[in-house]
Amino acid sequence: MRLIVQKFGGTSVKDKERIFNVANIITNTYKNGNNVIAVVSAQGDTTDDLIEKANDINPHASKREMDMLLNTGEQISASLLAMAIESLGYPVISLNGHQAGFYTDSNYSKARIKKIDTERMERELDKKRIIIVTGFQGVNRYDDVTTLGRGGSDTSAVAIAAAMKADLCQIYTDVDGVYTADPRLVPSAKKLDEISFDEMLELASCGAQVLHNRSVEMAKKYNVNLEVCSSLEHKPGTKVKEVTKMEKLLIKGVAKDDDVVRIAVVGLPDKPGIAYKIFSLLASKKINVDIILQSIGRDGTKDISFTVPRDSAEMAKEVLESARDILRPNKIEIADNVTKVSIVGAGMQSNPGVAAKMFEALYEANINIKMISTSEIKISVLIDRDQGVKAMNALSEAFINN
Amino acid sequence: MRLIVQKFGGTSVKDKERIFNVANIITNTYKNGNNVIAVVSAQGDTTDDLIEKANDINPHASKREMDMLLNTGEQISASLLAMAIESLGYPVISLNGHQAGFYTDSNYSKARIKKIDTERMERELDKKRIIIVTGFQGVNRYDDVTTLGRGGSDTSAVAIAAAMKADLCQIYTDVDGVYTADPRLVPSAKKLDEISFDEMLELASCGAQVLHNRSVEMAKKYNVNLEVCSSLEHKPGTKVKEVTKMEKLLIKGVAKDDDVVRIAVVGLPDKPGIAYKIFSLLASKKINVDIILQSIGRDGTKDISFTVPRDSAEMAKEVLESARDILRPNKIEIADNVTKVSIVGAGMQSNPGVAAKMFEALYEANINIKMISTSEIKISVLIDRDQGVKAMNALSEAFINN
Numbered sequence: 001m002r003l004i005v006q007k008f009g010g011t012s013v014k015d016k017e018r019i020f021n022v023a024n025i026i027t028n029t030y031k032n033g034n035n036v037i038a039v040v041s042a043q044g045d046t047t048d049d050l051i052e053k054a055n056d057i058n059p060h061a062s063k064r065e066m067d068m069l070l071n072t073g074e075q076i077s078a079s080l081l082a083m084a085i086e087s088l089g090y091p092v093i094s095l096n097g098h099q100a101g102f103y104t105d106s107n108y109s110k111a112r113i114k115k116i117d118t119e120r121m122e123r124e125l126d127k128k129r130i131i132i133v134t135g136f137q138g139v140n141r142y143d144d145v146t147t148l149g150r151g152g153s154d155t156s157a158v159a160i161a162a163a164m165k166a167d168l169c170q171i172y173t174d175v176d177g178v179y180t181a182d183p184r185l186v187p188s189a190k191k192l193d194e195i196s197f198d199e200m201l202e203l204a205s206c207g208a209q210v211l212h213n214r215s216v217e218m219a220k221k222y223n224v225n226l227e228v229c230s231s232l233e234h235k236p237g238t239k240v241k242e243v244t245k246m247e248k249l250l251i252k253g254v255a256k257d258d259d260v261v262r263i264a265v266v267g268l269p270d271k272p273g274i275a276y277k278i279f280s281l282l283a284s285k286k287i288n289v290d291i292i293l294q295s296i297g298r299d300g301t302k303d304i305s306f307t308v309p310r311d312s313a314e315m316a317k318e319v320l321e322s323a324r325d326i327l328r329p330n331k332i333e334i335a336d337n338v339t340k341v342s343i344v345g346a347g348m349q350s351n352p353g354v355a356a357k358m359f360e361a362l363y364e365a366n367i368n369i370k371m372i373s374t375s376e377i378k379i380s381v382l383i384d385r386d387q388g389v390k391a392m393n394a395l396s397e398a399f400i401n402n
Numbered sequence: 403m404r405l406i407v408q409k410f411g412g413t414s415v416k417d418k419e420r421i422f423n424v425a426n427i428i429t430n431t432y433k434n435g436n437n438v439i440a441v442v443s444a445q446g447d448t449t450d451d452l453i454e455k456a457n458d459i460n461p462h463a464s465k466r467e468m469d470m471l472l473n474t475g476e477q478i479s480a481s482l483l484a485m486a487i488e489s490l491g492y493p494v495i496s497l498n499g500h501q502a503g504f505y506t507d508s509n510y511s512k513a514r515i516k517k518i519d520t521e522r523m524e525r526e527l528d529k530k531r532i533i534i535v536t537g538f539q540g541v542n543r544y545d546d547v548t549t550l551g552r553g554g555s556d557t558s559a560v561a562i563a564a565a566m567k568a569d570l571c572q573i574y575t576d577v578d579g580v581y582t583a584d585p586r587l588v589p590s591a592k593k594l595d596e597i598s599f600d601e602m603l604e605l606a607s608c609g610a611q612v613l614h615n616r617s618v619e620m621a622k623k624y625n626v627n628l629e630v631c632s633s634l635e636h637k638p639g640t641k642v643k644e645v646t647k648m649e650k651l652l653i654k655g656v657a658k659d660d661d662v663v664r665i666a667v668v669g670l671p672d673k674p675g676i677a678y679k680i681f682s683l684l685a686s687k688k689i690n691v692d693i694i695l696q697s698i699g700r701d702g703t704k705d706i707s708f709t710v711p712r713d714s715a716e717m718a719k720e721v722l723e724s725a726r727d728i729l730r731p732n733k734i735e736i737a738d739n740v741t742k743v744s745i746v747g748a749g750m751q752s753n754p755g756v757a758a759k760m761f762e763a764l765y766e767a768n769i770n771i772k773m774i775s776t777s778e779i780k781i782s783v784l785i786d787r788d789q790g791v792k793a794m795n796a797l798s799e800a801f802i803n804n
Contacts, residue, residue, distance in 0.1 A: 016459055050478070054485055057418055061485035068496050069481035072474035076452070079471035080459055086467065087460035094470050098500065099545050120545075143501050143522075 002167040003035040003125070007135065007157035012172055012231040013077045014044035022231060023084040025172070026130060030090060035125050037164065039135040039157040040081055042073025063108035067137075067147045071097070074134035074153075082132045093124055094132040097145065102138030102156070110149030111138060113156075116163040133160065151212020158215045162222035169224050170237070171211060176230035177238035178203070178210050180400045181254040186392045188401055194239045195252055202344040202378040203253045216240065251345035251354070251399040256388045260290065260340045261313040262371070264305040265320060267330025270296070277326060278304060281319050287312045291340070291373040291382060301330070305371065307340065307382060338370065339388040342380040343395055355379055361398035367391050404569040405527070406431055409441040409537065409559035414574055414633040415479045416446035424633060425486040427574070428532060432492060437527050439566065441537040441559040442483055444475025465510035466546065469539075473499070473547045476536035476555075484534045495526055496534040499547065504540030504558070512551030513540060515558075518565040535562065553614020560617045564624035571626050572639070573613060578632035579640035580605070580612050582802045583656040588794045590803055594654060596641045601654045604746040604780040618642065653747035653756070653801040658790045662692065662742045663715040664772070666707040667722060669732025672698070679728060680706060683721050689714045693742070693775040693784060703732070707773065709742065709784060740772065741790040744782040745797055757781055763800035769793050 006029065008022050022038075030036045041047075050069050054061050075096050082094040101117030124131050135153025138146050148155055154171055161169035178200065181189040195203070197220035204213045210228055219226045219240065229237025268274050275294060282289055290307045308316050313334055320332050348354040358379055362369060367390065371382035383391055408431065410424050424440075432438045443449075452471050456463050477498050484496040503519030526533050537555025540548050550557055556573060563571035580602065583591040597605070599622035606615045612630055621628045621642065631639025670676050677696060684691055692709045710718050715736055722734050750756040760781055764771060769792065773784035785793055 019459060053478075054482065057421060057482055058485040058489035060489070062488055065481045065484045065488065065496060068484070068498070069478060072477050075474050076455075076471060079467045080456065082467045082470070083456055083460040083463035086464055087462070094467060096470070096547075145498075 001033065001035055003037070003164060004029055005037045005039065005157050005161040005164070005166045005169040007039040007153055007169070007171045008041070008081075008231060009153065009173060010041040010044050010046070010077075011174055013040055013081060018231075019077075019081055019084045022081060022172075023088055025231060027085060027088050027090050030130055037121065037125075037131045037133060037160055037166070038081070039133050039153055039160065040074060040077045041135050041153040042070075043077045043080075046073040046076065064144060067108045067111075068145050070147050071134075071137050071145045074136055078132045078134045085130055085132070090130055091128055092130040092132065094134070095120065095124070096134045097137035098139045098143065100131075100133045100160075102159075104138035104140055104146045104148070106140040106142070106144070106146065108146055111140070111146035113138060113148070113159050116159055118163050121160070121164060151214050154212045154215035155218060158218045158222075158224050158226070161224045162218065167225065168227060169219070170227045170229055171215075172229055172231040173210060174230070174232070175210065175228075176233050176235060177228050178240070178253070180252065181392050181396050182256070185256065185389045186254065186396045188393070188396050189254075190400055192238050192252060193236070194241065196346055197240060197242060198377055199252045199344055199346055200240050202342070202375065203255050211240070251343050251348065251395075253344045254392050254395045254399070255342050255344065256392050257340040257342070258385065258388065259310050260307045260338060260382070261310050262305055262307050262335040262338050262382060263313065263316055263320075264303060264333040264335070265327065265329045266303045266333060267301045268304060269328055270300050270302045274302075274327065275304060277323070278320065281323055282308075282316055285312075285315055285319050287316050287319075291371045291380060293371050307338075307371070310336065337385045338382050339385045340380050340382050341388060341391045341395065342378050343399060344378040345399075346377050348377060348379070357398060358395060361394045362391060365390055365394035367394070403435065403437055405437040405439070405566055407439045407441065407559050407563040407566070407568045407571045409555055409571070409573045410443065410483075410633060411555065411575060412443040412446050412448070412479075413576060415442055415483060420633075421479075421483055421486050424483060424574075425490055427633060428483075429487060429490050429492050432532050439523065439527075439533045439535060439562055439568070440483070441535050441555055441562065442476060442479045443537050443555040444472075445479045445482075448475040448478065469510045469513075469549045470547050472549050473536075473539050476538055480534045480536045487532055487534075492532055493530055494532040494534065496536070497522065497526070498536045499539035500541045500545065502533075502535045502562075504561075506540035506542055506548045506550070508542040508544070508546070508548065510548055513542070513548035515540060515550070515561050518561055520565050523562070523566060553616050556614045556617035557620060560620045560624075560626050560628070563626045564620065569627065570629060571621070572629045572631055573617075574631055574633035575612060576632070576634070577612065577630075578635050578637060579630050580642070580655070582654065583794050583798050584658070587658065587791045588656065588798045590795070590798050591656075592802055594640045595638070596643065597654055598748055599642060599644060600779055601746055601748055602642050604744070604777070605655045605657050613642070653745050653750065655746045656794050656797045656801070657744050657746065658794050659742040659744070660787065660790065661712050662709045662740060662784070663712050664707055664709050664737040664740050664784060665715065665718055665722075666705060666735040666737070667729065667731045668705045668735060669703045670706060671730055672702050672704045676704075676729065677706060679725070680722065681708075683725055684710075684718055687714075687717055687721050689718050689721075693773045693782060695773045709740075709773070712738065739787045740784050741787045742782050742784050743790060743793045743797065744780050745801060746780040747801075748779050750779060750781070759800060760797060763796045764793060767792055767796040769796070 078094040085092040104111035135156040177191045179189040183189045226240035293305045480496040487494040506513035537558040579593045581591040585591045628642035695707045775782045
């Protein structure tokens with residue numbers, strides 16, 4: 001008997017109609033002779049509403065109490081989904097993070113899973129029950145409630161699939177799979193039948209919001225069979241796996257990430273150790289730096305530019321300003337009218353012409369490149385924000401549709 | 403150092419303003435050198451809203467899933483209250499039923515408390531923290547979430563007070579204490595400084611909705627020092643205790659209970675065993691019978707009348723109809739335009755004139771008595787519903803204000 005883990009996001013359970021849609025997907029899977037563990041997020045805007053309620057009372061509430069509050073969102077959707085499945089006549093039980101055996105560290109609001117005690121879930125499967133697990137949450141060793149942070153429900157689903165040695169982990173979303181680019185921005189985008197873990201990781205970190213990185217990393221680590229599919233259409237989704245079949249597509253995707261700000265530290269003294277100082281300062285504040293560019297300036301000075309996520313920009317500027325005496329730059333500039341556009345694909349490793357082709361396509365679309373960054377399976381460029389969609393379409397045209 | 407348990411109902415935490423009002427009561431108690439454990443209900447109409455949501459999806463949802471759902475209401479109010487207290491600068495932690503060590507049986511939706519594991523609460527008090535506990539809930543031995551049913555939060559508070567050997571258990575409500583009658587109906591009603599457990603029990607079972615019976619029973623059993631006080635006014639409430647001081651008030655209260663229906667089984671054969679059959683039939687369906695009246699009818703028949711709670715009337719009628727062949731009554735009638743008015747007071751035990759005085763007062767108010775029931779410390783009469791308030795005022799005038 002196969003065990004299938006299915007994850008449903010907040011929009012998939014946002015109202016009665018959608019809850020019954022999900023209940024049907026689950027019971028159909030069960031009816032076909034599979035064990036099913038479903039992981040659900042909080043309904044629609046529930047989490048945002050709860051955060052608003054908390055901020056109204058105390059904008060600086062402790063993360064411990066915040067997790068206690070937010071935790072209720074998934075418990076509501078899980079029990080309502082279980083009730084819907086009961087009404088369809090199937091045996092079912094909902095389990096919260098504690099009951100499902102999700103033990104995490106005590107890093108409230110972004111806890112990491114330490115272990116999953118699978119005993120209860122196994123017992124419920126033995127009773128032939130469908131299990132609904134609240135995503136996004138767990139308990140620490142004091143039995144205090146924790147939440148897993150962004151992408152938490154995806155991570156919960158993959159973690160269960162790994163711990164229970166599931167045959168398949170399906171992530172149900174609003175889209176019917178992973179596309180070469182966001183189809184809302186790039187009409188010519190194509191759906192992929194398969195993508196490798198590494199490619200998916202690069203796509204996710206380049207702004208494609210289908211799957212959260214953390215869940216893909218965990219799926220890769222435990223070799224979980226992952227599939228991204230639509231909760232609204234009944235057709236095969238995209239399989240995410242260790243190794244994909246040889247495909248003629250060299251580039252698997254084009255992604256755009258607007259959550260990026262460029263910081264330029266201009267006119268630094270051109271002496272050793274300056275770059276080290278800057279990036280160790282940023283690391284001490286846990287600021288993630290993405291693209292880095294160093295250039296020789298004028299009069300024995302140099303400039304260092306880098307990109308950070310939007311919500312780290314202010315802190316990055318502050319920490320650099322506070323070290324003005326050590327760094328002695330002429331100025332520190334923030335540019336936030338930029339976007340990062342990337343192409344991703346394992347094929348490019350052994351194909352030196354890819355970068356040239358990318359730059360050519362952008363040049364022909366009259367798009368100016370501000371920064372460039374490459375890894376083994378991706379190339380990212382920083383360009384003006386308002387040219388982002390044009391760039392995606394130009395690159396999709398050049399790589400995907402030829 | 404004294405330990406004070408404080409319970410706040412749903413209206414006391416219904417919005418931000420009320421939450422901060424409660425936070426101030428708690429922190430003032432703490433500031434005065436007391437340990438504080440506060441028990442909260444779900445905010446305002448939260449529980450009703452959740453029930454409606456569930457009914458919309460599955461009107462026959464299992465009680466297990468219903469408890470899983472309803473349980474979130476108190477967790478939301480508890481964490482929000484904790485956040486409010488944090489913002490006032492006091493150390494605080496919210497605990498749900500599981501964390502607070504509330505172990506119950508598995509009777510979902512009306513679970514009974516089996517034991518309270520106080521270790522966690524003691525640990526938090528050692529850390530000088532204010533504790534906020536979710537009322538109305540616990541977990542069974544499978545770690546599944548249960549709720550305690552009506553009056554659950556009062557019961558939670560008293561149970562904590564008993565288990566932690568608290569010096570005082572304060573039940574905060576919208577009224578500022580226990581009155582001789584509902585002040586909204588009887589303007590001349592007086593607030594009591596003290597009332598005994600037994601008197602409080604009779605008042606509660608006669609329709610006074612200040613404290614739930616179950617919590618008073620538990621307080622009596624474990625001799626918990628109980629006080630009913632207002633969350634809106636800062637003045638002493640009513641103390642509920644084992645023995646009260648001699649007071650000149652003979653009668654402690656006048657109560658009215660509209661949740662009552664009279665069932666008359668008319669024209670039964672006048673032979674032994676009929677009453678036994680009727681009430682064992684009702685008992686088999688767990689229907690609580692209150693006032694019972696048996697009268698000789700005509701032509702060798704007799705009538706048996708009794709009152710039941712409104713929501714048991716239909717089932718009572720059904721079970722009696724189904725036994726028509728055995729009982730052979732002429733007819734079974736239901737009257738629901740009645741109300742039960744009671745006077746309660748330990749003083750009446752040794753004072754035979756009380757009943758006569760009560761009937762005289764009702765007679766002078768031109769109120770017809772349909773049924774009478776007495777116990778050691780109360781006398782109840784069944785009268786027409788629309789004369790209920792008039793009767794309360796007449797009795798209050800006769801007993802309380804003289």
